[in-house]
Amino acid sequence: MCGIVGYVGSKDSIPVLLRGLKRLEYRGYDSAGVAVLHENNLHFIKKAGKVSSLQSFIDDTTIKGNLGIAHTRWATHGEPNDINAHPHIDHTEKIALVHNGIIENYDSIKQALIKRGVPFTSNTDSEVLVQLISELYYNNNEKISFEDAVRAALQEVIGAYGIVVICKDEPNKLIAARMGSPLVLGIGEGEFLIASDASPIIEYTRNVIYLDDNELVTIDDGHYSISKIDSKNIVNKTLTKIDLTIEEIEKGEFPHFMLKEIHDQQHSISDTMRGRFNLEDGTTQLGGISDYFSNILSASRIYITACGTSWHAGLIGKHLIEEYARVPVHVEYASEFRYRNVIIDSDTILIAISQSGETADTLAAIRKTKKLGAITLGICNVVGSTISRETHAGIFTHTGPEIGVASTKAFTAQLTILIMLALKLGRKKNVSKNRGKKLIRALRDIDQDVVSILKNSDEVKKVAKNTWKANNFLYLGRGVNFPIALEGALKLKEISYIHAEGYPAAEMKHGPIALIDENMPVVFIAPQDDSFSKVLANIEEVKARNGIIITITDKKNNLLESLSDYILTIPNTHKHVFPITCSIILQMLAYELAICRGCEIDQPRNLAKSVTVE
Numbered sequence: 001m002c003g004i005v006g007y008v009g010s011k012d013s014i015p016v017l018l019r020g021l022k023r024l025e026y027r028g029y030d031s032a033g034v035a036v037l038h039e040n041n042l043h044f045i046k047k048a049g050k051v052s053s054l055q056s057f058i059d060d061t062t063i064k065g066n067l068g069i070a071h072t073r074w075a076t077h078g079e080p081n082d083i084n085a086h087p088h089i090d091h092t093e094k095i096a097l098v099h100n101g102i103i104e105n106y107d108s109i110k111q112a113l114i115k116r117g118v119p120f121t122s123n124t125d126s127e128v129l130v131q132l133i134s135e136l137y138y139n140n141n142e143k144i145s146f147e148d149a150v151r152a153a154l155q156e157v158i159g160a161y162g163i164v165v166i167c168k169d170e171p172n173k174l175i176a177a178r179m180g181s182p183l184v185l186g187i188g189e190g191e192f193l194i195a196s197d198a199s200p201i202i203e204y205t206r207n208v209i210y211l212d213d214n215e216l217v218t219i220d221d222g223h224y225s226i227s228k229i230d231s232k233n234i235v236n237k238t239l240t241k242i243d244l245t246i247e248e249i250e251k252g253e254f255p256h257f258m259l260k261e262i263h264d265q266q267h268s269i270s271d272t273m274r275g276r277f278n279l280e281d282g283t284t285q286l287g288g289i290s291d292y293f294s295n296i297l298s299a300s301r302i303y304i305t306a307c308g309t310s311w312h313a314g315l316i317g318k319h320l321i322e323e324y325a326r327v328p329v330h331v332e333y334a335s336e337f338r339y340r341n342v343i344i345d346s347d348t349i350l351i352a353i354s355q356s357g358e359t360a361d362t363l364a365a366i367r368k369t370k371k372l373g374a375i376t377l378g379i380c381n382v383v384g385s386t387i388s389r390e391t392h393a394g395i396f397t398h399t400g401p402e403i404g405v406a407s408t409k410a411f412t413a414q415l416t417i418l419i420m421l422a423l424k425l426g427r428k429k430n431v432s433k434n435r436g437k438k439l440i441r442a443l444r445d446i447d448q449d450v451v452s453i454l455k456n457s458d459e460v461k462k463v464a465k466n467t468w469k470a471n472n473f474l475y476l477g478r479g480v481n482f483p484i485a486l487e488g489a490l491k492l493k494e495i496s497y498i499h500a501e502g503y504p505a506a507e508m509k510h511g512p513i514a515l516i517d518e519n520m521p522v523v524f525i526a527p528q529d530d531s532f533s534k535v536l537a538n539i540e541e542v543k544a545r546n547g548i549i550i551t552i553t554d555k556k557n558n559l560l561e562s563l564s565d566y567i568l569t570i571p572n573t574h575k576h577v578f579p580i581t582c583s584i585i586l587q588m589l590a591y592e593l594a595i596c597r598g599c600e601i602d603q604p605r606n607l608a609k610s611v612t613v614e
Contacts, residue, residue, distance in 0.1 A: 002086075002100040003027040003072040004183070005200045006164040008174045008219055009191025013068035014058065016193070020200030021051045021072045023249060026257075026403050027196060028074030029603045031085035034058070035096035035166065036065030042168040044096055046085035050603075067174060069164045071098035079123070088127040090134035091119050094168045097130035100196060101160035101181040109156065129153060133165065146170045147218050150177065154216075154229050160360065164194050170220075177216040177229055182358045182386060185209040185217055185224065187239065192219045197356075197382070199401065202244045209237045210384045240384055249401050256601040258404035258495070262587050265409050266450050268399040269580065272413040273443060276420060282436025283427040284420040289393045295375045297428055299349040302327055303342070303374075305334045305365045306353035309407040309490060310414060314353055315483035316579055317418035324426030334361035338368055348374040355402060355410040357385020366390055379417050381410055395421070404602050406494045408587045411487065412580050419443065419576060442574030446581070449571040453584050456568065457592075460585065463550055463566045464592035467521045470548075473500040474512055475586075477525035478535055484525055484579045488586035495604050496594040505538045513541065521548040523589075524564075525582055528555040529575045539563050550589075552582055 003024025007013040017034050025032075032054040033046025043063045047054045051072055071086035087096040103109075106125035109132055114120065116139075118131050137149035144152070146167045154161070160180030167173065176183055176194045186193035186201035186208050193201045194217070198208055209226070211217060215235060217226045226235045254260035276285050289296065296302075302321060304314035311333055318329040332340070334352070338361060344350075350369040354362045357380035366376050366387060378387045378394030381402065388394055397413035419439070427436050467473075473492055477485035486502035493500050503512055505524070516522065522542050526535045536559065542549055543563050551564040554572040561567060568589075570581050594601055 002074050002196070004069070004098050004100055004162060004164055004194070004196045006069040006098075006174055006176065006194040007191070008067040008172075009188065010066065011191065012064045013066055014064055016204070017068050017070035018051065018055055018058070019203065020193070020195060021054070021070050023199040024196055025051050025072050025603065026405055028072050030073045030075045030080030031082070032070070032072040033085045033087050034063075034068055034070040035087040035089070036063060036068035037166055037168055037171045038063075038065035040168060040171060042089070042094060042096060042166075044087055044089055046082060046087065048081045048085060067166060067171065069096060069098050069166055069174070076102055076125070084122045084124050086126060088122065088124065088130045090130045092134055092138060095130055095134050095137070095165065097126070097133070097163055097165040099126040099129060100162040101179075103128055103157050103161065104159040105157060106159075125159075129157060129161070129163065130165070132156065137167070146173060147175055147216075150175050151216060151229055151232070154179070162196065172221050174219045175216065176211070178211040179213050179229070180360065183211045184384075185211060187224070190222065192224060198242045198244060199249050202242060202249075206241050207239050208242055208384070209239060210389070212386075212389070243383070244401060249403060256404065256591075258406055258408060258591055258601050261402055261404050261408045262584065262591065263454060264400065265412055265584055266447055266454070268409040269412055269416050269446050269450065272397050272399055272416045273420070274398070277440055277444070279437060279440050279444070281427070282433040282440060284424045284440075286395055286420060286424055288395045289377060292375050292377070292393045296349050296377075297425065298347070299327055300347040301343070302329045302349045302351060303337070303344075303369070304329060304331045304351045304353065305337045305362060307334050307359055307361055309411050309487060310353040310355060310359075310362075312483045312487040312490070313411055313414035313418060314351070315486070316415055316480055317351070317353075317422070319480045320418055320422035320576060321425065324422040324431055325429055327425070332365075334359065334365040338364040344369055344372040344374050346373045348372075350374050350376045351379060352376060352387055352391060353379045353414055354385075354387050355381045355407055355414075357382045357387040359387070363387055363390065379414055381413065405604055405607050406491055406590070412583060415580050415583070416443070439574055439576060442577040445573070446577065449573060449581050450584060452571050453581060453588075456570075456585065457588060459566075459568055460588045461592050463568065463589060464596050466566075467548060467550070468496075468593050468596035470519060470521050471499060472515065473498055473521050473523060474508075474515070475500060475502040475523045475525070476505040476508060476535075476538060477502070478505045478531040480576065480579055481525040481527065481582065484582050484586065485523070487583055488523060488525075488590070491587055491590035492593060494607060495590055495601055496597050496599055497605070498593065498597075505535055508538055508541070513545070516542055516545045516547040518546040518548070521550055523550045523552065523586070526551050526553045526560070527575065527578045527582075528553065528572070529578075536560070536563075552585055554578065
């Protein structure tokens with residue numbers, strides 16, 4: 001969370017920084033600010049609110065400079081306001097710093113600095129770091145370089161950080177460091193950029209270096225060097241060419257990124273599958289895990305760990321892997337898993353799922369599991385991400401950048417990968433070729449299924465227009481579709497602020513049925529499979545209590561039509577592909593309800609896209 005961008009080169013940095021902040025705003029939008037060095041002076045502006053508020057203020061000034069840093073914030077310590085916004089400036093007003101992460105021992109450092117007469121202006125943990133750097137640089141008995149002051153300060157703090165810092169007394173120098181919070185260095189023609197991810201960089205260069213933990217980069221007079229924070233040892237890093245395009249990170253003709261990304265699923269699911277099917281043999285090809293495939297086949301247990309939407313994908317992965325591969329699978333929230341005394345040995349496989357590949361809790365779970373001797377696999381979307389680098393092996397979703405905070409196409413891509421993984425394991429065990437072919441054919445036809453669903457938008461809008469005033473929704477599904485009920489409820493909560501819960505349909509009688517009245521919409525996931533008669537009985541129970549029934553099914557019948565207030569029909573498909581297509585119409589429903597309620601779609605309150613702090 002939080003977006004960082006820095007620039008040094010021949011251009012005026014202000015337009016570069018502001019464009020970068022707009023591309024990073026999905027990471028945080030409580031406040032924003034910039035600091036630049038120009039003619040031996042440090043200039044800074046920071047404002048509560050979104051980047052547009054900052055830009056409006058800057059447009060009325062003459063601030064400029066060839067070296068600068070900027071930040072868009074998701075608040076952790078201190079409320080969102082002008083004072084707590086980044087960059088933070090030391091009390092001499094000579095050093096500026098932007099920070100993503102949490103300094104856990106900030107209070108003890110702050111109290112020590114206050115005793116030495118250092119004044120503080122904000123309520124943030126981040127200001128402690130810039131004041132500490134200043135104290136070490138300016139009030140040290142032995143004069144040290146700015147880089148050494150930064151290095152010394154970082155060795156005193158405990159916590160996670162990605163920082164970029166500048167100083168008016170060393171005006172050609174930009175220093176950045178990482179410990180637990182991602183940073184990417186972009187290397188252009190006579191210019192350098194540093195950012196939380198690659199999106200602000202691609203307009204200027206495709207050549208990047210991903211910093212690892214305990215690494216510090218110093219950019220000075222057209223050169224850069226990377227070293228270890230704790231030892232000064234030089235690190236030689238390989239350049240990576242990023243494959244993003246500007247079009248992929250812009251909305252195009254769509255009013256919101258979320259709607260664009262819902263529509264992207266016409267091709268993003270196929271992009272994830274491309275080159276990975278062997279229809280003739282009814283199996284899949286997953287080269288990213290080939291070196292460890294025998295370990296996965298012989299595993300005594302598999303853990304899947306993730307957060308949020310990715311955790312819901314993991315629940316479906318459990319169904320699929322247990323059914324096809326007959327291996328016990330445990331699904332854990334990464335935030336809980338990392339602190340539990342879990343049963344892990346060399347016969348354990350951990351599958352970590354993360355869209356960004358930077359989720360802090362998921363990364364911590366991976367590191368813990370590796371120390372215990374297990375094999376770790378990553379399922380992520382971002383090539384070069386920390387999780388993709390730190391797991392033993394993995395599978396990329398190749399679904400393209402996802403900017404909307406509420407995950408859509410990343411989720412369906414994760415489900416697709418999990419289906420392919422389960423099938424590959426199953427075909428090496430007892431799953432027949434014919435059974436594999438049926439599943440692959442259903443996946444192969446998914447593009448046209450998605451197009452059909454997107455054409456149903458008028459029906460979805462009708463449901464939304466008639467239910468948007470509801471204060472609560474209940475989502476019910478059975479079996480592999482119970483996690484889709486959870487995901488549908490999460491999407492609604494995230495962007496419409498309607499309270500919603502997902503439940504196994506049979507569990508409705510164990511509590512939630514008490515909430516049902518004429519004001520409660522209940523969304524039933526009701527495919528015509530072997531659970532249909534049971535779901536139908538649950539619908540009858542809600543009907544008897546005057547609930548508003550919204551049914552999602554792949555086949556209408558007279559009884560279903562008579563019981564339902566609204567029916568949203570999606571194409572008939574394989575029972576293990578149905579969760580993918582069903583989730584798309586639930587995304588559409590959440591989107592249309594949020595539109596009716598006048599909510600902010602891409603930047604819902606209190607949320608950020610990548611949770612890179614605990």
